[in-house]
Amino acid sequence: MNELELLQQADGLARDYTAGIEGRAAYPNAQAIEDLGQLNEPLTQKGLPALTTLELMNSVAGNATVASNGPRYFGFVLGASLPVAAAADRLALAWDQCASSSDSAPGVHALEKQAASWVLDILKLPAESAVAFGTSATACGLSCIAAARAELLARKGWDFVEDGWIGAPEIRVVVSDVTHVTIKKALQILGFGWRNVRLAETDDNGRIIPEKLPELDDQTILILQAGEVNTGEFDRFQPLIDQGQAAGAWVHVDGAFGLWARASGQLAHLTEGVDGADSWTTDGHKWLNTPYDSAMAICRDPNALARVMNSDAVYSSASADSQKNLTLEFSRKARGVSIWAALRTLGREGVAAMVERHHAQAQFVAGQLRKIGFNVLNRVVLNQVLVRGVDDDATKRILERVQSSGRVWFGGTVWQGHPAFRISFSSFRTEERHVEELVEILATIGPNG
Numbered sequence: 338m339n340e341l342e343l344l345q346q347a348d349g350l351a352r353d354y355t356a357g358i359e360g361r362a363a364y365p366n367a368q369a370i371e372d373l374g375q376l377n378e379p380l381t382q383k384g385l386p387a388l389t390t391l392e393l394m395n396s397v398a399g400n401a402t403v404a405s406n407g408p409r410y411f412g413f414v415l416g417a418s419l420p421v422a423a424a425a426d427r428l429a430l431a432w433d434q435c436a437s438s439s440d441s442a443p444g445v446h447a448l449e450k451q452a453a454s455w456v457l458d459i460l461k462l463p464a465e466s467a468v469a470f471g472t473s474a475t476a477c478g479l480s481c482i483a484a485a486r487a488e489l490l491a492r493k494g495w496d497f498v499e500d501g502w503i504g505a506p507e508i509r510v511v512v513s514d515v516t517h518v519t520i521k522k523a524l525q526i527l528g529f530g531w532r533n534v535r536l537a538e539t540d541d542n543g544r545i546i547p548e549k550l551p552e553l554d555d556q557t558i559l560i561l562q563a564g565e566v567n568t569g570e571f572d573r574f575q576p577l578i579d580q581g582q583a584a585g586a587w588v589h590v591d592g593a594f595g596l597w598a599r600a601s602g603q604l605a606h607l608t609e610g611v612d613g614a615d616s617w618t619t620d621g622h623k624w625l626n627t628p629y630d631s632a633m634a635i636c637r638d639p640n641a642l643a644r645v646m647n648s649d650a651v652y653s654s655a656s657a658d659s660q661k662n663l664t665l666e667f668s669r670k671a672r673g674v675s676i677w678a679a680l681r682t683l684g685r686e687g688v689a690a691m692v693e694r695h696h697a698q699a700q701f702v703a704g705q706l707r708k709i710g711f712n713v714l715n716r717v718v719l720n721q722v723l724v725r726g727v728d729d730d731a732t733k734r735i736l737e738r739v740q741s742s743g744r745v746w747f748g749g750t751v752w753q754g755h756p757a758f759r760i761s762f763s764s765f766r767t768e769e770r771h772v773e774e775l776v777e778i779l780a781t782i783g784p785n786g
């Protein structure tokens with residue numbers, strides 16, 4: 338089989354998968370997972386025919402996919418893949434560009450530059466900011482925190498790039514006590530040590546209480562949150578960022594999904610004042626519904642990010658706006674291309690409509706669940722509904738029955754010491770009938786499980 342036939346085969350399978358996504362189980366059944374054992378084969382000396390490789394992938398792994406690209410998956414905030422974003426990614430895959438800089442890949446560099454400008458525009462962030470298209474909010478958050486540390490040290494006359502970390506003035510970090518685990522991960526990689534990080538106390542909604550914010554100074558990085566994973570809540574940016582600025586601190590905002598609320602006239606009030614921060618992270622692969630891996634590190638001072646992320650070499654130099662000088666990657670896929678395609682196709686109104694529809698779906702489900710005796714724990718300001726049954730055991734039973742149903746899927750969590758489950762709305766494919774099906778399933782199970 339030649340290359341074009343093989344690609345056609347893959348495209349055909351991909352098309353069939355997409356065509357069947359609506360009817361697919363939200364989560365693979367036990368048999369499909371057991372069958373994954375068939376992938377356990379010895380590595381051969383001479384290799385095997387390409388077509389059989391594709392067929393095995395499709396019949397075994399493809400049978401055990403989680404239908405997060407479908408309409409009835411309500412776990413985490415995964416988002417589906419918009420048709421145009423998925424199609425653009427497919428085309429870019431054929432191009433196989435090494436999108437380090439404009440020299441190495443002028444075409445996709447230009448697409449990413451345009452995407453960067455639209456991202457700043459739609460999120461109403463400072464137009465001079467750098468936008469780095471990284472693999473994930475994890476990697477992008479890490480990059481921003483690294484930039485923050487180097488910049489705060491530079492203001493103290495310490496050159497982090499030359500002199501490093503050892504013997505440097507102390508840089509402190511303040512995060513919300515419900516900060517995302519990947520911020521913890523970034524801090525542990527960067528060497529801050531979780532024990533040294535100061536926690537800001539949050540209220541019942543998971544928002545930092547401004548009056549209780551630990552003291553800040555010009556050697557502090559303050560990390561705020563747009564969209565808490567359980568409640569979908571936002572820190573109160575205006576007073577917190579004012580405090581940060583007055584102290585000379587660096588303020589970073591983790592807005593992996595929540596920052597997209599800013600694209601909606603109806604929800605933007607949740608993010609009021611967020612543009613006063615120094616850096617932000619957000620994902621395309623969650624709420625914007627682009628494929629993986631697509632995320633953004635946004636830094637008001639482009640040089641602060643470019644200095645610490647620089648990877649110019651004698652054989653590979655480039656300008657400060659080259660993506661290899663803004664992201665963790667050197668050789669890299671042009672991750673901004675699917676974002677460009679999504680924004681161009683949706684426009685401002687399309688993004689706003691998607692975000693607002695998910696918000697309305699969350700509010701509808703919360704209202705229905707309250708009526709039938711479930712305990713809805715949050716105010717549903719965004720796309721998250723945090724729920725319990727009548728007690729802890731009932732909550733666990735409900736979760737298990739839902740997850741094993743295959744019809745819909747959402748995940749469990751622990752909120753204020755007790756089990757709960759989180760229902761998230763983030764797939765562009767989710768329509769009214771899917772939301773009604775979700776409510777019907779939960780009504781049948783009932784709050785007693």
Ligand SMILES: *Cc1c(COP(=O)(O)O)cnc(C)c1O
Pocket residue numbers: 414472473474475476517519520564565566591592593594620632
């Ligand atoms: C998902 C998430 C992250 C991590 O994003 P990845 O793209 O999965 O690395 C960080 N913060 C919040 C609030 C998130 O929801």
